[in-house]
Amino acid sequence: MFGYIRAHKAYLRMYEYEIYRSVYCGICKDMDRRFGFVTRFTLSYDAAFLALVDLSVRKKKLAVKNERCIAHPWKKTMCATCGSDLSYASSVSVLLTYHKLRDDLADKGFKKKLAAYALLPFFKKAYRKACVRYKPLSEKISEAMKMQVAIEKDKNAGIDQACEPTALMMQAVFGELGKSAREKALLARFGYCLGRYIYVTDALDDLKKDIAQGDYNPLKIYMANNGIEWDGQGKFPKQITDFCDVTINMSLGALADCYVALDMKRFRDILDNIVYLGLKYTYDQVKQEKFNKRNKDRKGTTTL
């Protein structure tokens, strides 16, 4: 997935962190079991958030076991078992990663292309398997991807329009979780706002690269419209970060409204941490160019 949805670790309690990790661990194992060994390496903490929301909405308890794991073979860690049913999160992770890889094939960078070529064969079968189970969702995702390609070709879309495909994708992913019509609508809007957050953060993260390679980026359109000149060297200009700040803040404000209305009881503290602290913290890290894709803060960069 994208890797921008994570908890602010410094503010998690120890046992919360263990639960968070065990969910991640459980999804990883589930992916291995159902989709094959290679797919598990593409997992990110985004899926753990999705799984926590899923469990919380369904009011399921988490079943954990001490197990060994391939990433840390020397010690046993807490791991959510299949009794918790994390299949939705792992399927969505596979669906989204597959489309991401397809998208990377069109990327100009050689490294990304190569990685996509190497990984795609492993995902073909997994993707088909996930598709069978979540047909409408996979259709919505591929539709959104097509929209994304069209927007990137057009190269004129403003920020709202540019966010739409990712936002619609997340809207579909989260909307699927709701049981009643009200819950579905709230979760869908929650997902939409989350998608906007992801896209804007990603756009800022990629801005330097896109300026260097001459690729489309909605922030470049914003720069052109407002007469901001910047060659992509050094710090982000204040006007750009200010614009991203308000865009992110508006999305998160609307997201919080839905989150409050949903009133999820289970895993409340972890979800609170991610929604109120983690998202902003991650965005701040991106803004200060301290963001690390592998969910490990560089030493000394954690800010409280």
Next chain:
Amino acid sequence: MTNGKDPYVVLGVSKGATEDEVKAAYKELVKKYHPDQYQNNPLQDVANEKMAEINEAYDEIINRMRNNEYQSTYSSSSYFDSANVRNLIQTGNITEADNILSGVSPTQRDAEWYFLKGSVCYKRGWFNEAYDNFSRAASLNPNNAEYSAALNQMNNQRGGQMNGMPSGYYQNRNQDACNCCCDLICLDSCCECMGGDLIPCC
């Protein structure tokens, strides 16, 4: 939105019922179906379902009442049927509302138009555009309370406000008592260097 059921039927009140009547009917039903009475009872699930239905119906009716109260104070536009557009937005028919708004020629777009366009954008999740439209509406008609309320709410969000944020998060920076004393002592020393005195006793 009560899964197709008429909320008035669910609560068993007539369409012309007053707020007090609705509240009384609601209380009566809650007493009857409260899940606490059905603990360890096979009927518990049914009771839970019924409760959810009643709650939803109650919310819906009260919302409608509040909206109607509001409706009488609505401003309107001379160029298009704004009551209709408002109604469409209310019922969630965003595409239709947007179509009507797009049909208004650019020369005839007044404050009401910008406000409704902003509402449509907000519902769609196009917050940046919504903000632009709300500010336009508020600047065209600064006296309208509804427009400025919408703009205010967005301004709060732009400032980073998130509803339901637990207190205590992110607020314990620079509020350390030790640090405060330390700062004062330093300040006092500095003053003394220059011949003055901030804290006379030390």
